[in-house]
Amino acid sequence: MSAVRWGVLTTARIAQNRFLPAMRTARNAVVSAISSPNGRASEVATRFGIPVAYTSHEELLADPNIEAVYLPFPNGLHTDWIIAAAEAGKDILCEKPLVGSAEDYARVVEACARNGVNLMEAFMYRFHPQHQKVREFIDTGRIGQIVSLHARFHFVMDRTPGEVRLQTGLEGGAVNDVGCYAIDIMNMVMGRAPESVYGKGTSRTDAVDTTVAAILDYGDVLGTLDCGFEGPRTNSFQVIGTEGQITLDKAFDPQPGEIARVTVSLRDGRTESFDIGEDQFKTEIERFSAWVRSPGPELIHRELTEQNLAVRLALHESLATGLPSTVKEIHAAEHHQPVQEHS
Template identity: 65%
Template sequence: MSTVRWGVLTTARIAQNRFLPAAGRARGAAVVAISSTSGRAEEVAGRFGIPAAYGSHEELLADPGVEAVYVPFPNSLHAEWALRAVETGKHVLCEKPLVASAGELAHLADAAARRGVKVMEAFMYRFHPQHAKVRELLDSGRIGDVVSIHARFHFAMDRQPGEPRLKPGFDGGALNDIGCYGVDALNHLMDAPPRSVYARGTSHSDPVETSMAAILDYGGVLATLDCGFEGPRTNTLQIIGTLGHITLDKAFDPDPTETANVTVASRSGEAETFAFTGDAFRSEIEQFSEWTRSDGPTMPFQELTQRSLAVRAALHASLASGQPQAVTPADAVVG
């Protein structure tokens, strides 16, 4: 496969700290351009050995040498810039959450199909090898029938001035920023959206929720989700079955240098731990680069993206009303 030439829109922290280092390690991918309206593109380009630096995102999108772009804008700008990139014929890997409404998702999918490009929501955790092991354990019946699932993701936010995840109108808050990982994982494991959800959140003095917890009813399987910007870092997933349980200690954001453990325990207390190391960002970049050269789906994981969008919409509605909320995929509007 020929090397896919990438561009990065903005010099956001996640681009500098996670995407660009991983892209430098990835096979079949090379970052050839970066853009920023803040004047930092040249400095970041020099640091990462990127050949082209642009002072506007439009210039990068007009560069015929760029085949795929990474979009790490604040959440409220994802749909707009993903669509603009698609309309210029670029493949798009866009940070989660991809869009805030079912209408935006449909519009983006139609544009991608028309332009013949790939678009994917960037949930890098999906590409870590521990999750393939979880699927293997479930499919083998190791823990019997699933009874409940519990997802947790917390970290203590560095509250810098102007932090978009804490500002109204930017589709921020704990649910959209980190709770979406749990939503995605739960829907992926269950291969269906829940029937209903019930969520409660706290915001302290912020205009968005900075922590939240929810119950999701999958009809015979109950799931819980909690997330927040207030406490020590934790990102765990536990699946409880009739014969045992599976626990992941670094489910959603394992560092490439860390070991992620998948522990399966039987009802009698016997346990076995499988240790994994993996570079999820690198694997995501490599896999998406391969997909840009294939005839596969225009939007990988589109059904899962649509499903999780509807669940987040219901969770936001429940947070606002304080009442349980049915999940209605056709009416998904988040934020």
């Protein structure tokens, strides 16, 4: 089976630091073009051995050699570029969070269905095998019944001029940048969205909330998250059950070469740890490329995308009102080519 020919739109940091290095080792994918109007595409193309550099994204989308595209744009630009890529007939891997409103979600789903292209929200962490281990422990009853979930994702942001994650007009802020991971992993473990969410956000100097904490009410299970741009890097996750607990020390973003540790601690005092290494960007690229070649059940459903959006909208409402907010279901119109997710 031939390698899927990818185009990368923009020379964003995540593309240069994580996606393009991972692409070099992917077995079924190759970057055939990169685009940027800022004049850096040629330099990045030379550094990564990419054969074609375009000075506009429109030129890349018009290239008939490109089959799939990676979109690492600022959040507020996702919708328009997803639709543009769909209209160009490209399969689309778009960075999280996919979109910021139910209306935009309906628009991108319709565009992809109408043009017969695949779309996936790039939550790369789901492709790390540590989460399969967590699922195994839960499904086999190793920790009993789930009681609570606790997710944290913090890092110190480099406040360079024009930082897009600090701009309200580009859907910046802690919830959309890192809190979405915490929301996603709890929904993935529970298999559903919470009934309601109650959050509090703060910021010392910025127009967006740069530190956020929230409670997610799943009825019989409570989830907590805290996230932000102000504190030392941490991205941990814990599942507490009636018979034990599971702890992940690098739940969302182990750096290249880092080992992620899954620890199971039981009520009887026994503890087991499992060290797992994987480049989750590489696995994400390979799985999406396999899906491009042969769409099927391995990448399933769009529910996680819909649940994540629903919870983020409720959390933003709670942050604005200071009150708990009900999580309202979001469903795009049914169609033959669903937005697919790994689970």
